[in-house]
Amino acid sequence: MAAVAASLSFSISSDPQHHRTATPLFTSSTPPILPTNHKSHHCHFKSLVSSSHSSSSSTSTSTSTTAVYSFLEDTFRTGRFLTNEELEKLKTLEKFVHFQELKSGFLWVRVMRPEQEMDATVNLLAESFAESMLLPVGYDKLLGFLVKQYLLERRAVMPHAVTLVGFYREKEEGQSGSEQVKLAATVEVCFDKMGANSSPPTPTPPKEAPYICNMTVQKQLRRRGIGWHLLKASEEIISQMTSSKEVYLHCRMIDAAPFNMYNKAGYKTIETDSFLILLMLQRRKHLMCKKLPVLDSPSKSDIAGPDEELPP
């Protein structure tokens, strides 16, 4: 198992004293590509797009998924002492929702809720990881197991890092009244040193700086602006969670799609792996950095709750 995990470029540590134990899954050496058949991630619209804050006040949800979710429960389970600042940050994460109307549909980005969305997120990541590594389909279950351990471990470092998920609903579907949404995308955002990965890929970013990794959009939903707005949501939550204005990410040199997207979004390549990394059977990667603008107005997530934004 350890050998398999190592060969897949990520590892799970069981060090309970240390919060920064996992290495990112797809950050750079293994960006995921999603399979074509990924239809199982359909969920009821309102219950999924609402932040826990708004879902608690919503009365129109027609499913049983109405329980108020609290991220506090996760951190209580770890037995970790939380400072007042950490509690405030957990509240910020709990309330965060980024909404965007796209040409073809509607996108909501918020923090992953493990009870409802862990398995779908694991599938999204594991299947894409397998495809990007050209692994046979039979590896899906093993990958799923490892990815789940990784995501659970990352949950324990909240509010210092977070997994965001994006839900997408096509406009046509809304008109037919089906109210089906798909878990279309995910990304991990690390805010500070405590949320940083213990073994970041090369070229090494500063541990104390915000860092984006493991971003993927479901293959059949790409080129609709979902990746772009997932990136915007990541930057928005970074601006809310930390005063640090520099955000870092890795991108493989061969991956034109994310490289174009990051360049377009203002990320600059500050360092690139040398050829020697090829000797370690890894792809060469760029370390990219962007200086975030200082916010002068409340973010969308502060002024527009998902209930107000629901399409007809």
Ligand SMILES: CC(=O)SCCNC(=O)CCNC(=O)[C@H](O)C(C)(C)COP(=O)(O)OP(=O)(O)OC[C@H]1O[C@@H](n2cnc3c(N)ncnc32)[C@H](O)[C@@H]1OP(=O)(O)O
């Ligand atoms: C930090 C990390 O996590 S690195 C790992 C990144 N993840 C991956 O590589 C996983 C596989 N790829 C994907 O999941 C997707 O292709 C993503 C996340 C890179 C982009 O998601 P999408 O929803 O398709 O991107 P979106 O439609 O918002 O496009 C945004 C911009 O990205 C660029 N882009 C996206 N796809 C492509 C493509 N196939 N070819 C060239 N440029 C592209 C374009 O500049 C595009 O802007 P434009 O539409 O105005 O031309």
